[in-house]
Amino acid sequence: MATTADFKNGLCIIHNGALYTIVEFQHVKPGKGGAFVRTKLKGVENGKVIDHTFNAGVKVETARIERRAHQYLYNDDSGFHFMDSNSYEQVFIPQEQIEGWDLLKEGQEVEILFHAENETPLSCDLPPFVELKVEYTEPGIKGDTATNASKPAKLETGAEIKVPLFIDNDELIKIDTRDRSYVERVK
Numbered sequence: 001m002a003t004t005a006d007f008k009n010g011l012c013i014i015h016n017g018a019l020y021t022i023v024e025f026q027h028v029k030p031g032k033g034g035a036f037v038r039t040k041l042k043g044v045e046n047g048k049v050i051d052h053t054f055n056a057g058v059k060v061e062t063a064r065i066e067r068r069a070h071q072y073l074y075n076d077d078s079g080f081h082f083m084d085s086n087s088y089e090q091v092f093i094p095q096e097q098i099e100g101w102d103l104l105k106e107g108q109e110v111e112i113l114f115h116a117e118n119e120t121p122l123s124c125d126l127p128p129f130v131e132l133k134v135e136y137t138e139p140g141i142k143g144d145t146a147t148n149a150s151k152p153a154k155l156e157t158g159a160e161i162k163v164p165l166f167i168d169n170d171e172l173i174k175i176d177t178r179d180r181s182y183v184e185r186v187k
Contacts, residue, residue: 001062002060004037004055004058008025009023013060013063019122025037025038035055036056039054044122045122047123064115065122068111068114070083070091071108072110075101079094079095093123097123098124098126099123102158103157103175104126111124112125127177131174132156133155133173134154134173135155137168138151138152140166151164159180161175
């Protein structure tokens with residue numbers, strides 16, 4: 001158990017029977033009335049962000065969340081399969097719990113969040129940047145536009161993103177997994 005005085009960004013709490021992490025909090029002491037803490041909570045299971053106000057000094061239940069390194073093996077009808085890098089145990093995660101699943105490449109290292117009390121996987125976090133090969137993109141013609149133009153490109157994992165006109169087929173590019181954007185060409 002913790003109180004509102006123990007709040008910090010990243011703390012995982014159990015609120016209304018669900019797991020939430022504190023994204024942002026602000027302690028408010030108005031001139032009249034009692035103090036309170038205004039928070040933004042992000043749902044661990046569904047990713048939804050909610051606003052909630054706690055009275056100062058209220059006790060909240062905390063949850064222990066662990067991040068463990070895993071290697072992506074393959075996916076099938078039942079979901080995505082990962083292997084723990086240390087114990088070689090395999091973990092299966094449904095597609096809905098993986099944000100940016102179409103950027104996963106076999107053998108790639110990811111971090112999986114586990115609820116420490118019951119050892120259930122909650123979500124899978126991709127690394128901030130991945131390097132993937134362009135399978136197919138239309139040829140870009142120099143001088144087509146006066147501004148920064150982009151074209152669709154299909155990657156080796158099947159994902160589609162926008163890339164600059166100078167990118168060709170079979171080139172290796174770096175992608176930001178947080179917003180699915182092109183970063184740079186890899187040499």
